[in-house]
Every structure is written in C-alpha cells, then in structure tokens.
Amino acid sequence: MGVIGARGRMGAEVVRAVEAAPDLEVVAAVDAGDPLSGLADAGARVVVDFTNPDVVMDNLRFCVDHDIHAVVGTSGFDTRRLAAVGEWLGSKPELGVLIAPNFAIGAVLSMRFAELAAPYYDSVEVIELHHPRKVDAPSGTAAHTARLISQARQAAGLGPMPDATEQEAPGARGAVVGDVRVHSLRLSGLIAHQEVVFGTEGETLTLRHDSMDRKSFMPGVLLGVRSVVGRPGLAVGLAEYMDL
Amino acid sequence: MGVIGARGRMGAEVVRAVEAAPDLEVVAAVDAGDPLSGLADAGARVVVDFTNPDVVMDNLRFCVDHDIHAVVGTSGFDTRRLAAVGEWLGSKPELGVLIAPNFAIGAVLSMRFAELAAPYYDSVEVIELHHPRKVDAPSGTAAHTARLISQARQAAGLGPMPDATEQEAPGARGAVVGDVRVHSLRLSGLIAHQEVVFGTEGETLTLRHDSMDRKSFMPGVLLGVRSVVGRPGLAVGLAEYMDL
Amino acid sequence: MGVIGARGRMGAEVVRAVEAAPDLEVVAAVDAGDPLSGLADAGARVVVDFTNPDVVMDNLRFCVDHDIHAVVGTSGFDTRRLAAVGEWLGSKPELGVLIAPNFAIGAVLSMRFAELAAPYYDSVEVIELHHPRKVDAPSGTAAHTARLISQARQAAGLGPMPDATEQEAPGARGAVVGDVRVHSLRLSGLIAHQEVVFGTEGETLTLRHDSMDRKSFMPGVLLGVRSVVGRPGLAVGLAEYMDL
Amino acid sequence: MGVIGARGRMGAEVVRAVEAAPDLEVVAAVDAGDPLSGLADAGARVVVDFTNPDVVMDNLRFCVDHDIHAVVGTSGFDTRRLAAVGEWLGSKPELGVLIAPNFAIGAVLSMRFAELAAPYYDSVEVIELHHPRKVDAPSGTAAHTARLISQARQAAGLGPMPDATEQEAPGARGAVVGDVRVHSLRLSGLIAHQEVVFGTEGETLTLRHDSMDRKSFMPGVLLGVRSVVGRPGLAVGLAEYMDL
Numbered sequence: 011m012g013v014i015g016a017r018g019r020m021g022a023e024v025v026r027a028v029e030a031a032p033d034l035e036v037v038a039a040v041d042a043g044d045p046l047s048g049l050a051d052a053g054a055r056v057v058v059d060f061t062n063p064d065v066v067m068d069n070l071r072f073c074v075d076h077d078i079h080a081v082v083g084t085s086g087f088d089t090r091r092l093a094a095v096g097e098w099l100g101s102k103p104e105l106g107v108l109i110a111p112n113f114a115i116g117a118v119l120s121m122r123f124a125e126l127a128a129p130y131y132d133s134v135e136v137i138e139l140h141h142p143r144k145v146d147a148p149s150g151t152a153a154h155t156a157r158l159i160s161q162a163r164q165a166a167g168l169g170p171m172p173d174a175t176e177q178e179a180p181g182a183r184g185a186v187v188g189d190v191r192v193h194s195l196r197l198s199g200l201i202a203h204q205e206v207v208f209g210t211e212g213e214t215l216t217l218r219h220d221s222m223d224r225k226s227f228m229p230g231v232l233l234g235v236r237s238v239v240g241r242p243g244l245a246v247g248l249a250e251y252m253d254l
Numbered sequence: 255m256g257v258i259g260a261r262g263r264m265g266a267e268v269v270r271a272v273e274a275a276p277d278l279e280v281v282a283a284v285d286a287g288d289p290l291s292g293l294a295d296a297g298a299r300v301v302v303d304f305t306n307p308d309v310v311m312d313n314l315r316f317c318v319d320h321d322i323h324a325v326v327g328t329s330g331f332d333t334r335r336l337a338a339v340g341e342w343l344g345s346k347p348e349l350g351v352l353i354a355p356n357f358a359i360g361a362v363l364s365m366r367f368a369e370l371a372a373p374y375y376d377s378v379e380v381i382e383l384h385h386p387r388k389v390d391a392p393s394g395t396a397a398h399t400a401r402l403i404s405q406a407r408q409a410a411g412l413g414p415m416p417d418a419t420e421q422e423a424p425g426a427r428g429a430v431v432g433d434v435r436v437h438s439l440r441l442s443g444l445i446a447h448q449e450v451v452f453g454t455e456g457e458t459l460t461l462r463h464d465s466m467d468r469k470s471f472m473p474g475v476l477l478g479v480r481s482v483v484g485r486p487g488l489a490v491g492l493a494e495y496m497d498l
Numbered sequence: 499m500g501v502i503g504a505r506g507r508m509g510a511e512v513v514r515a516v517e518a519a520p521d522l523e524v525v526a527a528v529d530a531g532d533p534l535s536g537l538a539d540a541g542a543r544v545v546v547d548f549t550n551p552d553v554v555m556d557n558l559r560f561c562v563d564h565d566i567h568a569v570v571g572t573s574g575f576d577t578r579r580l581a582a583v584g585e586w587l588g589s590k591p592e593l594g595v596l597i598a599p600n601f602a603i604g605a606v607l608s609m610r611f612a613e614l615a616a617p618y619y620d621s622v623e624v625i626e627l628h629h630p631r632k633v634d635a636p637s638g639t640a641a642h643t644a645r646l647i648s649q650a651r652q653a654a655g656l657g658p659m660p661d662a663t664e665q666e667a668p669g670a671r672g673a674v675v676g677d678v679r680v681h682s683l684r685l686s687g688l689i690a691h692q693e694v695v696f697g698t699e700g701e702t703l704t705l706r707h708d709s710m711d712r713k714s715f716m717p718g719v720l721l722g723v724r725s726v727v728g729r730p731g732l733a734v735g736l737a738e739y740m741d742l
Numbered sequence: 743m744g745v746i747g748a749r750g751r752m753g754a755e756v757v758r759a760v761e762a763a764p765d766l767e768v769v770a771a772v773d774a775g776d777p778l779s780g781l782a783d784a785g786a787r788v789v790v791d792f793t794n795p796d797v798v799m800d801n802l803r804f805c806v807d808h809d810i811h812a813v814v815g816t817s818g819f820d821t822r823r824l825a826a827v828g829e830w831l832g833s834k835p836e837l838g839v840l841i842a843p844n845f846a847i848g849a850v851l852s853m854r855f856a857e858l859a860a861p862y863y864d865s866v867e868v869i870e871l872h873h874p875r876k877v878d879a880p881s882g883t884a885a886h887t888a889r890l891i892s893q894a895r896q897a898a899g900l901g902p903m904p905d906a907t908e909q910e911a912p913g914a915r916g917a918v919v920g921d922v923r924v925h926s927l928r929l930s931g932l933i934a935h936q937e938v939v940f941g942t943e944g945e946t947l948t949l950r951h952d953s954m955d956r957k958s959f960m961p962g963v964l965l966g967v968r969s970v971v972g973r974p975g976l977a978v979g980l981a982e983y984m985d986l
Contacts, residue, residue: 115374116452116459123367123461126498130359130473132686133630139695142621142660147670172630173684179673182635182682187667193681194670196661197697198620199954207627208360209685212470215360216462217367222931222954226456229374254370376930377874383939386865386904391914416874417928423919426879426926429911437925438914440905441941442864443710451871453929466687466710603862604940604947611855611949614986618847618961696848700958703848704950705855714944717862742858 011235012038012054012078014046014069019224020060020083027228028058034235050076056235059084067091074098074105081234082109083227087246096244106238110248112151113230116219117204118247121155122254123217124206128159129166131208131215135184139195139203147194152204153187159206160188255479256282256298256322258290258313263468264304264327271472272302278479294320300479303328311335318342318349325478326353327471331490340488350482354492356395357474360463361448362491365399366498367461368450372403373410375452375459379428383439383447391438396448397431403450404432499723500526500542500566502534502557507712508548508571515716516546522723538564544723547572555579562586562593569722570597571715575734584732594726598736600639601718604707605692606735609643610742611705612694616647617654619696619703623672627683627691635682640692641675647694648676743967744770744786744810746778746801751956752792752815759960760790766967782808788967791816799823806830806837813966814841815959819978828976838970842980844883845962848951849936850979853887854986855949856938860891861898863940863947867916871927871935879926884936885919891938892920 011028015021016039028034038052042061046069049057056079059069063086073080074095087109099105112118128134136159138152148156175183184191202221207214230248237251245251255272259265260283272278282296286305290313293301300323303313307330317324318339331353343349356362372378380403382396392400419427428435446465451458474492481495489495499516503509504527516522526540530549534557537545544567547557551574561568562583575597587593600606616622624647626640636644663671672679690709695702718736725739733739743760747753748771760766770784774793778801781789788811791801795818805812806827819841831837844850860866868891870884880888907915916923934953939946962980969983977983 114457115454116457119367119371119374119459123363123370126367127363130363130477130496133684135683135685137625137681137683143662145662145664147663147666153667171684172686174631174633175635175682175684176633178635178682179641179675179680181669181671182673182680183669183684184672184681185667185670191683192667192670193625193672193683194663194666195623195625195679195681195695196621196659196663196671197623197695197702198660199697199700199702199952199958201954207683207685209687210359210470210473212465212467212472212687213358213360214464214466214685214687215363216460216464218460218462219457220460220931221457222933223456226454226931228456229454233374252374377928379927379929381869381925381927387906389906389908391907391910397911415928416930418875418877419879419926419928420877422879422926423885423917423924425913425915426917426924427913427928428916428925429914431911435927436911436914437869437916437927438907438910439867439869439923439925439939440865440903440907440915441867441939441946442904443708443714443941443944443946445710451927451929453931456931458929458931464687466689470687602945603942604945607855607859607862607947611851611858614855615851618851618965618984698847698958698961700955700960701846701848701951701953703851704948704952706948706950708946708948709944710946711944714942716944717942721862740862 011036011056011058012040012049012052014040014057014059015061017041018060023224023228024058024060024231027232031232046072049078054078056081056238058231058235070095070107071098074102077102077105079105079238080107081231081238082107083113085111092244092246099244104242106241106243108234108238108245108251110234113227113248114221115230116221117151118230118249118252120204120206120217120219121158122249124155125158125162127208127215128162129168131210133171133209134159135191135193135207137193137195137205139197139200141200142196142198144196148185148192152192155206156187156190156192159190163189255280255300255302256293256296258284258301258303259305261285262304267468267472268302268304268475271476275476290316293322298322300325300482302475302479314339314351315342318346321346321349323349323482324351325475325482326351327357329355336488336490343488348486350485350487352478352482352489352495354478357471357492358465359474360465361395362493362496364448364450364461364463365402366493368399369402369406371452371459372406373412375454377415377453378403379435379437379451381437381439381449383441383444385444386440386442388440392429392436396436399450400431400434400436403434407433499524499544499546500528500537500540502528502545502547503549505529506548511712511716512546512548512719515720519720534560537566542566544569544726546719546723558583558595559586562590565590565593567593567726568595569719569726570595571601573599580732580734587732592730594729594731596722596726596733596739598722601715601736602709603718604709605639606718606737606740608692608694608705608707609646610737612643613646613650615696615703616650617656619698621659621697622647623679623681623695625681625683625693627685627688629688630684630686632684636673636680640680643694644675644678644680647678651677743768743788743790744781744784746772746789746791747793749773750792755956755960756790756792756963759964763964778804781810786810788813788970790963790967802827802839803830806834809834809837811837811970812839813963813970814839815845817843824976824978831976836974838973838975840966840970840977840983842966845959845966845980846953847962848953849883850962850981850984852936852938852949852951853890854981856887857890857894859940859947860894861900863942865903865941866891867923867925867939869925869927869937871929871932873932874928874930876928880917880924884924887938888919888922888924891922895921
C-alpha cells in the first residue's frame, strides 16, 4: 500500500503502524513535492491520504484513475465533494473509497451506541474534555454526537427533556446542539475524552471514550485499509465497515 | 392489563408504573391465593408476571389458554421450560410472550453494546459494584456480560488478551469468566452499578450502567407491555424488542 | 436529644437515624405548633434543627437560654445572624452550636480536598449533575466549591488557567464562578453528584461525590450531635469537627 | 542544579523539565561513568538523582559531603538506609534531602486524601488500572494506599467492613491488603490510573488519579527541587513538602 502525506504527523504514524502489521506493507510513501506516479509505479493497491483540503481531490482523482483503493482522513469533504467522488467511482465498479472524519474506533462506537440508546432515555447530555490548546468548543466530535442523538430522539418521537431550571448562571447548562446540552472542559494534562450520559427513571447509562494518543487512530486506519478492498463504492465514516 | 404477583415488591412497582402511564390501565391485580380467572374476567389483554419459579409455568399456561399476552420477569427459565412455552404458542399464532431476566434498559443496552464493541478491542474487563448485602460475586449480570463478550471475541477470532502479570497477590486480577476478568466491589451506599472497560492502542471505551432504584426496571417493563401485543411468538430477553 | 422540625422530611430522617444509633436517644420531637419547652422538660442535652429561616433564630435563642447544645441544618445564616449567635454564646462558655450548610460528609470532604489540591494544579473545573427538578444551576454546593478553589488558587499565587478557546458555542465552556468553570447537567435518574477535575502536566485528579439518598446526610448529622457536646463555641461547617 | 542519571528515561525528562522552568537551570548533568566532582565543580546547589539502588548511597554521600541538597527518586530505601542518610545530615544542619517513592502529585494527594477520608466511611476499596506490560498486581502505589487506609481505619476504631458475600468465584472480590480489597485491571491503551471508592449510608466518595505520561512526575520533582533548599533535614515522601 501507499501513503500520501507520509511526512506529516498522522502520515508518519500510518507508516509506522503499517510496518508493524504483519499482513501489510508500505510500497510507496509520498509527500508534498513527490510525484503521485510513485504510488502507481510501486504497485500500491490501497492508498492512505492524510494531507489537506487543497490537494486531497487531486490525490483521489489520481487513485481512482489508477484503480487504487483509497482511505482518506483529510478533512474538508462537503456534499459537493462527496458527490464528485461518487461520480468518479461510477465508472469503476470494483473500486472502494473510504472518507472518514474520525478513525478512533472508540469515537465511532460511542456515536453509534449513542444513536441506538437515544430512543430509550428521557434525558441525555454530552461532556467533552480536552487539552487547553484546543481552539473550538465544543469539539467537532461532540457536536456531531449531539446532532446524531437529536435526530434519533426526533425519529423516536420523544418530546423535550425534563428541566426545571429557572435560575441559571450564564453558561452553566452548556451549549445547545440540536436539543442536546454539550459541556466543554479544557484542562492541562488531558488529551481527548468524551462522555455521553443518558438518564431515565432510576438509572443512567454512560458511554465514555478516552483517547490517550494519536496512535489511537491507527487501529481504525488499518481496519479501513483491510476492508476497503472488498467494499466497492464510496463509504463515508468508518462505521460503514463495522458490524454495528 | 393485569398483574400477577401484584403485592410483591416488583409487582407493586409495576402497578404503580402502569397507573402513571397515560396509555395503560390495570384491570386486574392478583397475588398468591387469588384465582387467575380474575384476569380473564376483567378482559386483560396483557399480563405482567413477577412471581416465583414454582407457579410461573401455571400462570403462563393460563394466559396462553385465554389468549392473553404475557411479559414475565420471574426467574428460573431453563431450556426445557422455554421449549414448553414455545410449544404452547405453536397453536396461538397471534400471541406473544416475553421472558426477560433483566428489565433495566441500561443493562440490556450495556450487554448489547459490549458484544458489538468486543471484536474491535485487544483487552476488556468488567467491574461490578453493589451494596454489601449482596451474597454472590460476581453478579449474574456481570457474569452474563463477560460470557457474551467472550463469545464475541471468539467469533471474531481474537487471541488471548495481553497480560504480563508475573507476581499477583491472590485475587488481585479478579475472577475469570470465559476469558474476561471480572472484579466485584461491595460498598455501603452503592446500589447496582457496572462498568465494562475496553482498551486498544492509545484509547479506551467504557460502558457504565448505574441503577439507583428498583424503579429502573419499570421503563423496560412498560416497553415489554407495549411491544408484546405486536410481536407474536416467544421472545427471550428485552433486547429482542429493541432496535439494536 | 431533641429534634425541632421532627415532622419535616429531614427532621423525620433524623429521628429515624437517631433511633437506629445505639448511643443516642430521641427524648423530644417537636414541630410547628409544639411548645419548645418540651425540649427542656425532657432534658435534651443536644437539639437538631431542620426548620426554616423564619423560626430558626428563636429556636436557637431558646436552646442557648436553656443550655442545650444545637446542631443546625436550616439555611439562611448570613454574617449578621452568625454574629448574633456568637454573641449569645459569649455568656455560655461550655455551650456548642454547629451551623452547617451541608451534612453530606462526602461533600464536606470534597470541598476540603479541593481546597488542598488547588495550589498544585494548573487547571480545574467543576461538573455537577442533578435530577431535572432542580431549579438553580449551578448548585449551591458547586458554586461554593468553585469559590473555595478560586480563593486557594489566589492564595497560592497561581495565574490564569491555560485556555486557547477562540470559537465557543454560547455556554459550551460553562459558568464562571471566581475563576473556575462550572458545568451543570440535569438528567432524569440522577440524584446529586459532583466532580472536581484537576489537571497538570501529564496527569489529572478527580474528586467525585455521589449522593444517592437523603439518608446520606445522616452520618454527618450524627457526627455533629456527638461532637457538639465537646466543642464549645460556634462552629460553621461540619469540617470544623473533622480532622482534616 | 545538577542531575545524576541524566541519560536515563527519568533523568532525561528532569533535564528537559528544568530547562523549561524559568527559575531553574541545569549546570551539570552526569551519568554512569562521569565523575561526581562535575556537580561540585559546576556549583550545583541541588541535585536530582534518578539512578539505581547500587549507586544511590554513594551519590548521596557525595552530595552531603559537598553541601549539595538532594532530591532522590531512586528506589530501594529501607529503614537502614534512611537511618544512614539521617545520620550524615546530623552534622549538616542546613542541608535538606528528599527521598520520595512517587513524584506524581496526584498520587501523593490521593494517598493523603484517602487517609483523611477513611475514618468517615464504612466501606472502601481500591481499583488500579494499568497497561498490560506491568508485571506485578496490585501496583506498589495501590498496595501502599490500601495500607495507609487500613491504618487510618484502625486508628479510628472502625470495625470490619460490611460484606455479605457467600458465593464467590475465585478472585472476584480482589486481593486483601490490610483490610482493604484491591482490584487490578490490565488493559491495552491504559497508562497508570487509580480509583479509591469510599461508601457510607446513601453516598460514595471517589478519588481518581490518572497519570497519562512520564511527564506527570515533573511538577513533583520541580516542587521538590524548589522546596528542599528551605527544608533542612531528611524528608521521606513528597507530602512532607506539601501543605496537606
């Protein structure tokens, strides 16, 4: 397989993780300035792309043209871009492309489980805890989780959550995403953590995901690489390759 | 609907919960000594049974004979008993019976999510925490959860969990159920709590269920009552009525 | 000992808890309408007061006049009221009065430990989780905890906490009390819970208190009753009787 | 200041941490093979030693002889060794030496808070969670914490903890240290984590410490370096320099 963006932080981790996997091998590692042709010349069947929104569409075009499956962690895919990739794949019925905003398996599972649990609980809120260098609050994953929960609640016909709050210090009850409250903590020593807390009569259910290291994305990337070969078409989100 | 065992702890809660539900009504509440015919006379369409293993089969026979759907929380159902109920239902194609060992929705979800997550993690252990009046360790739910995880790991072809322990104070690493370590805490002030902790490279996923009150079984009982009418046949476990 | 407000929710629990304690006995239980003289007539040495701000000063005046030690859980004590009680006690050098806003030992310990830990951490935030019938956010205990932490940070000469947040959905980062962020969750199934999370380079420390039941105040009330007899003068807060 | 064992894992971190601190400077960094005289020649006032039990006593002797304060993280100090160091310091009334088994401030605080809380709770158990490469269970810190709690319970005259367990799968209830149950989890993805859970009527208190990185020892080492200069004599354990 090949890696594009191989000298970036994530790309370098991918190279290391693939080298440690007994069933996979890196045949070409390219970065800004290197010709993409190196990937085809080396006979890469699958390519992993952690680059940036400016170049990722060209990279993907190249892969599709050369019958190389692609696993993409680069951000910036909107509906228009996804539609373009889908169209390219129309003429390549055996080729697979996975575009995933998050490769942490625990984050993917948390989101899926949150969606599944949502219809059964009166109340649910999200807490996300990150290192203090993070610039946005809430995190993209927390906002996405809240939106999925909100949609699942709506689909199940649930009414508003019970909440008798009358006196609130500004911000105490968090940000509202969909109909879900999200609370963002920023603390020295933390990395990336998220808790979804559900409650109903007499019980609570908590889904907690702790990501301690950039390495936590690697099992998800490898799952993508191993699965994309047998999954023709465009997949958005790692969950599509998981049996959930 | 009707309740058998209506003066028991669980039965009394069921009566209270049904009375609080706008779409349901208790038309007959019977207990030891009362004739079952009261259920049929009152026109109960569904019956909830929290009694004991000695009488539950007679109760169920009565319900099936009188075309009454049944939701059963009584314990003691082995393969032979389940087969008998299945056979009775053979001649009643519209009738539904739910036999569930645990009506806490959070416990049911935890177990299902644990099964779904198991294939994606190298390591997993279970912690259960209960009040100190409990006589068995680990709890039945924890042992069952560990067995489900063990089966899911085996089905996914996972090898043994990494563990370099060489010096162990007796009991430190917990009890082994299937291939999963289970740890039991008994503390004053607790009610019933369980944590399943999964780990892989750089991340962990924790499923925590806190049951604060016997009332926590009621949303599950009501879900059973509302669902059993539209689900002919024998269902074992509340999960069969949930979209998981 | 005697109980004032004995038919209220807290007072009734106090009566039950004292009756269950082998070394204590309720000799007089009075409520609105009953004469306070019953306490003196019965020879109560200590009185517990869970009443309301309108009557508590009269009750305390009576106790001091009759040489009865008092343990008070009633709210509404400001500096002026505390000064008045202190003055009354000036002429009774052997008498003790405890006025405590919170009798949950875990809450008292959490607050004290939070103060002690504060100087050693760059970052700290508070999460409080309560049932959805609560009208104020944050809880009084959480606000008080945040204020104590803030003072301890200031006394230690700590600068502002690190926080690079640039884009914040309104409320995501919680309410600010002193210089501490406080996050309030309201979920069905919860009772009263609080978490103080400290962070510094590479590590975090979490103090979590879970109160499952009004009974959780009783060990603190009994500690007050047993200690007040040997602690002349006015004590504010149960911590003064604890060896912390 | 100087560092002995400067090329070891911990020593190298110390050098990095000191260089990042505006008020401290490394004037000499020595390791096996380098002469200790380099420390005195460079005018080091304080030395940090992370070496090994074979050489640490010689290092300390050198420091005391040359009027250099010492902060020691090396293991292997028994009563005999501590007595020897104490004796050397007898003739140097201004010199300070800190010998600490654990520099993680959160671990030190957890242990101290556990001791302080112990007298107020009926029940307490310890859970420690580590990476699966750890060879001993329970961890040294967990065993030490359990022993401190046990002593505090005994000093407070507490009886045995309530526990009705009659049927126990071997190991379910953990290892017994003093009179405290300790549970050890080993999971891929974890680093070093510990939870002390206290319980009494209606409430629990949990002290959790998460150590995510070897860096977590550095704030404690720096605290030791800054404090040792003003604290003549032998101190055992970082807690002696903390206001707890």
